[in-house]
Amino acid sequence: MKTTGPQPLEQHLQQTAKVLSEALPYMRRFAGQTMVIKYGGHAMGDEALAHQFARDVVLIKQVGINPIVVHGGGPQIGAMLERLKIKSEFIDGLRVTDQATVEIVEMVLAGSINKQIVTAINGAGGTGIGLSGKDGRLIEARKLRRSVRDPGSNIEKLLDLGFVGEPTRINPDILRTMQTSNLIPVVAPIGIGENGETYNINADTSAGAIAAAMGATKLLMLTDVAGVLNKDKKLIPNLTAKEALVLMGDGTISGGMIPKVETCLDAVRGGVNAVHILDGRIPHVLLLELFTAHGVGTMIERTP
Template sequence: MYAVKSSFPLFHTTLPNSTTPIHRLRQQSSLLTTSVIRLSAQMRVDILSESLPFIQRFRGKTVVVKYGGAAMKSPELQASVVNDLVLLACVGLRPILVHGGGTEINTWLIRLGIEPQFLNGLRVTDAATMEVVEMVLVGKVNKTLVSLINRAGATAVGLSGKDARLLTARPNSKDLGFVGEISRVDSAILRPLLEAGHIPVIASVASDKTGQGYNVNADTAAGEIAAAVRAEKLILLTDVVGILGDRDDPGSLVKEVTIKGIKKMVRDGKIAGGMIPKVNCCVRSIAQGIHTASIIDGRVPHSLLLEILTDEGVGTMITG
């Protein structure tokens, strides 16, 4: 027999050699298994205890989460996001989920022989594209997310910006077609849902005063909804690590930045393309009273919990 000491007291044991009787092997195997279970349980309890201050801070507060990008492609990451959302609801937060579905929209457009086009990070939307957008976002993605949340143990309610005139839009520009800017948010439909403990799941389409449908950027929709319900925090789950100080260096993540700093980065050309609508909606929501807005990497498992329930967070947090 020979002894091996571990840095974990539970694992301080004597390992067997080839002459150890079989019953001793079984006893030691059982001891090791029990030790692992005890260690795992202790770690879970410690993590939960460390989360308490964050749970107390956000309990009863509304958090708006925009969901899209790579986190929507993978079934594993999709399940992670849904479970995190349900956990947050269970500990007393009031989450609202606003979603896009760009990748799936592109897939359907290509199947129909329509080439996806973008201008300054926004989808160019003609009448045919608008039909596909509504079919995918309202008819497919929204229903899928509602079903997943319900199966995970919470109660989700599927909506689009058209329902109860939640979002009223106006045209963005002639070059973009049926792409809308949000002119008004009527959050009356959301408040009773939140008070009842339900999770609103909102597809980012809207209509104007005549009923014409518009494709609305999901980041923008999330930001305006967050401002309307006076949310504590806006979180954009996306497929980038956050805002980079150098766009060519993934290691140059900016952990925290003010509105003033964001505007300087845009002027200096450090933020461009699809990141512009994201930072613009964060800046606008903070200007309307949101405490913080974060752009986080939805490809990281449990990134939502890391952002809300830890000091370190994950991604970039924007403050006033």
């Protein structure tokens, strides 16, 4: 009598059981811990990936982890400014933000984008709550000051970026209150100044500051790249803070990856155990990182 191996349905069920079994130790390990997720890039613009992201965040909450989502929205802001015929320029990757621009930034980030993410989380069975950094003075900020050196005269010049800010203090009480409930906070990176000014803050920077203030176990940063690459353009899975500094010094880490890694280093200096730079274009990338043995992307850990 001829015997046959497992049929496709049985193979699928066995694989599902294997995945769940592998995930269980990580679910137990991370239960009750806080994880900050910086959400941006292609993952936000792709409808299927956005739907998967919302489901994954709800699953993370359901297994007892406390996720905090901090989102960006640069392309959406740019599209709205263009639609309203408001000119905008960038200096060193930062949008110069005058009074008219900061009003649009706040409208897009704390309005349409924030509510889209909240709606997606709610639609996936969670309870998302939208916040901006102005709510409860969550993100207190000051004007970001940057300088450039003129290559000809070697004179350093102070740049005026308008209402671009940097966090000075995170007030996490409102987030801690949410942790005792089933709420999932979704934070727009808008800060409030000493005199009530509104500041546009880089989402990576905001996520790192919130992760440190909350004593998060992990900061998970979704990007449009695989992670940190070596000189041969191959992924580096693990780095210590010291190793990351060396790679920035020798030029291996360059361009737009530099500010991301600097945010990672600030976070681990602030007490976050590990920061993960992940490719948000990969379906279910959060689950792959948290609940599988090998994970994905690049992990930067505190230097012992």
